[in-house]
Amino acid sequence: MNAVLKSAANDTAWPLQARGIVHAYEGRYVLQGVDLTLAPGSVLGLIGRNGAGKSTLIRALLGLLQPQAGEAFVFGEPALRMSDASKVRIAYVPQQPDALAWLSAAQMFDYLSRFYPKWDRAYAQRMLDRWQIVPNKVMAKLSPGERQRVDLIRALASQPDLLVLDEPVAALDPVARRELLREIALRAGEQGATVLFSTHIVSDLERVASDIAFLHEGKLLLHCATDDTKECYARLWLPADQAVHVPADALSRRRHDDGSVSCVVARDAGARWPDAANRPGARIDALGLEDLFVEIAE
Amino acid sequence: MNAAKLFLLPWWGAPTLTRGLIGGLLAILMLIFIVVAATGRLGAREMYGAWCFIDLLAWALLMPNALVLARDARALRLPALERDAVLSLIVYAVALIVVPGLLIPPPASLTSVQTLLSFALFAAVPLAYMCLPGYLAAFIIVGWLILNQLSPNLAAVANMMNFTVWAAPMLLVLLLAIAWSWRRTVRGAIAAASHSAPMVLKLRMSAWKGSDKADIAQVRQRPDWLRAQPDLRRCGPEFPQQSLRVVLGGLFLPQRWTSRLRTWLWAVLWSSLFVAFMMLQAWSRHPQTGWLWRAGLFATLAWGIGFGASMVALISVLRLGRVWQNVTGELPLLALLPGLGARGDLLRAMLAPPLYTQLPLLALSLICALSLHLRPAALAFVLLTQVGAIAFVVVFVLLIAGGKLPNKWLVSVLGCAGFVLVSVSLFVPTLSDASTIRLPAGNLADWLIAGWLALGAILFCLGLRGWRGLVQRPHPFLPNGT
Structure with a gap:
C-alpha cells in the first residue's frame, strides 16, 4: 500500500481502540479485559472512582504503558509502535502535568x-x-x-485530531473549567476533533460528553451515548420476598437492612427491562447520571 | 523505649534506598575496620584516622534523620517519639564517640581527652552541616575545610596549637547551634522547601518524592539570574538529539555559553576559594618547601576531580531514573513528540552530556597525576575511577532506557562497592607514599584490581541486560516500575 492510500486508510480508522486490555500493579489488577472504541468526532467522558484504572487505561490507549495483555490502536496503528504521522495528530494532558x-x-x-x-x-x-x-x-x-x-x-x-485529557479540570477554578469545556465542545463540534477525557465531575460529562464510559474496578461496566443513559439504565428495587430474582447481569446490587434489594439494570436489545421488573412489588426508578454513577460505584 | 529501639530510630527516619546505601556503606567500612584492626596491621594513627572517617559518615548520613523523625513526631503529636529521637542521638554518641574513644589507643601526640574531643568534632561538624539552616551550613563547610586540612597532621598540630583550647569551645558552639536549629526545625518554624531549611529536610524532600517534584522545587528555589537559559535554537524533529536534551533537563539541558558560565559560577567560586585556602594553608606551614604544598594541592585536586567525576555520573543517572519513573512528567511528552523515537538518537542524547563533562575532568585528573609524578600503576588507579564513572553512566543509561533496572538492594550494594573502590583507588595512590599504612602495597593493588574486575564484570552483565531490554521494548519511553 502506498503512503497516500495508507494515510487515507488511517484517516478512516478509529481514533482510539482498546481490545482486551489487562494490566496489574504489584499483583492487583487495575484493568481486566477492557474493550473500548472511540468514534471519530465523539467526546467520550471516562468516569470512575479513584483507583478505578482511568489513568492507566488512558496511558495504555496512547501506548504510554505496555499492558500485560490486550492491545490498543491509535488511528489504526498499534499504540506502542505509533508513527510520527499519528503522533502529530495527538495531544495528551496528564493529570498534574x-x-x-x-x-x-x-x-x-x-x-x-x-x-x-x-x-x-x-x-x-x-x-x-x-x-x-x-x-x-x-x-x-x-x-x-x-x-x-x-x-x-x-x-x-x-x-490535534485526537485530544486526550486525564482529569483536566482538577486544578481549575469554575470559570476556567467552563471555558475549557466550551473549548472542548467547540473543537469537537466545529473541527471534528475526537476527545477523551476522564473526570469525577458528573455535571461536566452532561455538559460536553457525547458518550460516557464507566470504569469500575478495572472493568468497563457501561459505555453508551450520554443522552441514552436515562433511557437505557435504571434502578430496580425488589422487595425482600423477591430478592432472589435479581437479574444475573445487573450492573450492581445492594441488599438493604429490611432484606430488599436494589440493583442497576439495563434494557435488552428489544428495549425491555429484565423480567424481574415485572415481579410483584418490584419498582423501576429512573436515574440521573450522578445517581447512576453513585449507585454502581457504591 | 529500650536501647535497641533507640538504635533503630535514625534508620526509621531515612528513606528506604538511602537506608540501604548508608547501612551497606557503614557495614562494609566497619567490617574492613574491625578485620584489619584485628590483624594488628593498623597503627594507632591509622585506626584513629579510619574511625574519624567512619564517624564522619555516620553523623553526616544517618544521625540527621533523627531530626526528620522528631519533626514528624511533633507534627503527629507523638511527644514520646520526639523525645526518643533526641535520646537516640545520645545513645549513638556513646556508641560512636565515647566507646571508641576509650578503646582506640590515642595517636602518639594526642591525649585520650583530645582523641575523644576530636571524635566528637568529627560527629558534630557533619551533624551541624545537615541540621543547621542552609545559609549557616556554608560556614560549616569552611570550618570543615579547616578541620580537614588539619586532620592529616592533627596529631602533630595538636601540641602546637593547643588543640583542646580551640576544639572544646568550637564543639560547644556547634552543639548549641545544633540545639537551636533542632528546636526551630522540630517546631515547624521553617518549610522544607525554604532557603533556610536544614540540608537533611531538603534531601529528604528530594528522596521521598523521588520524582520530578524535587527538580521542580530546586528550579523554583533558584533565583532567576542563576537559572539555566536553554538554547532552543536547533530544536525540532530535524534535531532529535538537541530536542531530547531539552526535555531531559538538568545536566542534559542545552544552554548557551553565557548561561552555562553563569550557572557554574558558584561552583567555580567555591572551588577557587577552596584552592586558595589550600595554598594559603600549605604555604603558611611550609613557606620554604614549595614542592610540598604543590604536591598536597595536586593530590587534593586529583581526589576532588575523581569524586567529582563520580558525582557527575551519579547525578546524571539519578536524573534519568526520575524521568523514566514519572508518568506525568517528561516521559509522555517524549513518547508522543514526533521525530524523537529513534533509539540511537536517544542514547546519544543521554550519554553525550555526562561523557563530555567527564572529558575535561579526565584531562585535569591526568595533569594532577603527572604533576604528582605518580607511578604508572598508581596513575592507572586514578584514571580507573573515571573509566569506572563512565562505565557506570553507560550501563545505567542502558538499564533505564531498556526498563531493566535491578532492584534497589543490588543498586545499593553496587553503589557502596563503587564508593569504596573509588575512595581507595584515589586515596592510596596519592597518599600511600607518605603514609605509614602497613598493608603491603602489592596486596592492596591486587585487591583493587580484583574489585574493579568484579565490578566491571557485573556492570558488563547489567549493560547487556539493559541493551537487550532496549531492543525488545516497543519504544524506549515506557515508564520503569509499572
Whole structure:
C-alpha cells in the first residue's frame, strides 16, 4: 500500500481502540479485559472512582504503558509502535502535568511549535493573556492550576485530531473549567476533533460528553451515548420476598437492612427491562447520571 | 523505649534506598575496620584516622534523620517519639564517640581527652552541616575545610596549637547551634522547601518524592539570574538529539555559553576559594618547601576531580531514573513528540552530556597525576575511577532506557562497592607514599584490581541486560516500575 492510500486508510480508522486490555500493579489488577472504541468526532467522558484504572487505561490507549495483555490502536496503528504521522495528530494532558518545569510557558510553546505543523501561535498567546499567565515566568514557579492551564493551552494549540485529557479540570477554578469545556465542545463540534477525557465531575460529562464510559474496578461496566443513559439504565428495587430474582447481569446490587434489594439494570436489545421488573412489588426508578454513577460505584 | 529501639530510630527516619546505601556503606567500612584492626596491621594513627572517617559518615548520613523523625513526631503529636529521637542521638554518641574513644589507643601526640574531643568534632561538624539552616551550613563547610586540612597532621598540630583550647569551645558552639536549629526545625518554624531549611529536610524532600517534584522545587528555589537559559535554537524533529536534551533537563539541558558560565559560577567560586585556602594553608606551614604544598594541592585536586567525576555520573543517572519513573512528567511528552523515537538518537542524547563533562575532568585528573609524578600503576588507579564513572553512566543509561533496572538492594550494594573502590583507588595512590599504612602495597593493588574486575564484570552483565531490554521494548519511553 502506498503512503497516500495508507494515510487515507488511517484517516478512516478509529481514533482510539482498546481490545482486551489487562494490566496489574504489584499483583492487583487495575484493568481486566477492557474493550473500548472511540468514534471519530465523539467526546467520550471516562468516569470512575479513584483507583478505578482511568489513568492507566488512558496511558495504555496512547501506548504510554505496555499492558500485560490486550492491545490498543491509535488511528489504526498499534499504540506502542505509533508513527510520527499519528503522533502529530495527538495531544495528551496528564493529570498534574510536571513536564519541562525549567522552561517558561513562552519557551515551552516555542519549543513545541516546531513539532506541530498546525501549531496556532495566536491561540496560544490569546489564551495566555486571557488566563493571565506570565509567559516568561519559569513553569516551576507557576501554581498547579496555572501549570495545568499552560498544558491545556499547549495541547489545544497543536490543533490535534485526537485530544486526550486525564482529569483536566482538577486544578481549575469554575470559570476556567467552563471555558475549557466550551473549548472542548467547540473543537469537537466545529473541527471534528475526537476527545477523551476522564473526570469525577458528573455535571461536566452532561455538559460536553457525547458518550460516557464507566470504569469500575478495572472493568468497563457501561459505555453508551450520554443522552441514552436515562433511557437505557435504571434502578430496580425488589422487595425482600423477591430478592432472589435479581437479574444475573445487573450492573450492581445492594441488599438493604429490611432484606430488599436494589440493583442497576439495563434494557435488552428489544428495549425491555429484565423480567424481574415485572415481579410483584418490584419498582423501576429512573436515574440521573450522578445517581447512576453513585449507585454502581457504591 | 529500650536501647535497641533507640538504635533503630535514625534508620526509621531515612528513606528506604538511602537506608540501604548508608547501612551497606557503614557495614562494609566497619567490617574492613574491625578485620584489619584485628590483624594488628593498623597503627594507632591509622585506626584513629579510619574511625574519624567512619564517624564522619555516620553523623553526616544517618544521625540527621533523627531530626526528620522528631519533626514528624511533633507534627503527629507523638511527644514520646520526639523525645526518643533526641535520646537516640545520645545513645549513638556513646556508641560512636565515647566507646571508641576509650578503646582506640590515642595517636602518639594526642591525649585520650583530645582523641575523644576530636571524635566528637568529627560527629558534630557533619551533624551541624545537615541540621543547621542552609545559609549557616556554608560556614560549616569552611570550618570543615579547616578541620580537614588539619586532620592529616592533627596529631602533630595538636601540641602546637593547643588543640583542646580551640576544639572544646568550637564543639560547644556547634552543639548549641545544633540545639537551636533542632528546636526551630522540630517546631515547624521553617518549610522544607525554604532557603533556610536544614540540608537533611531538603534531601529528604528530594528522596521521598523521588520524582520530578524535587527538580521542580530546586528550579523554583533558584533565583532567576542563576537559572539555566536553554538554547532552543536547533530544536525540532530535524534535531532529535538537541530536542531530547531539552526535555531531559538538568545536566542534559542545552544552554548557551553565557548561561552555562553563569550557572557554574558558584561552583567555580567555591572551588577557587577552596584552592586558595589550600595554598594559603600549605604555604603558611611550609613557606620554604614549595614542592610540598604543590604536591598536597595536586593530590587534593586529583581526589576532588575523581569524586567529582563520580558525582557527575551519579547525578546524571539519578536524573534519568526520575524521568523514566514519572508518568506525568517528561516521559509522555517524549513518547508522543514526533521525530524523537529513534533509539540511537536517544542514547546519544543521554550519554553525550555526562561523557563530555567527564572529558575535561579526565584531562585535569591526568595533569594532577603527572604533576604528582605518580607511578604508572598508581596513575592507572586514578584514571580507573573515571573509566569506572563512565562505565557506570553507560550501563545505567542502558538499564533505564531498556526498563531493566535491578532492584534497589543490588543498586545499593553496587553503589557502596563503587564508593569504596573509588575512595581507595584515589586515596592510596596519592597518599600511600607518605603514609605509614602497613598493608603491603602489592596486596592492596591486587585487591583493587580484583574489585574493579568484579565490578566491571557485573556492570558488563547489567549493560547487556539493559541493551537487550532496549531492543525488545516497543519504544524506549515506557515508564520503569509499572
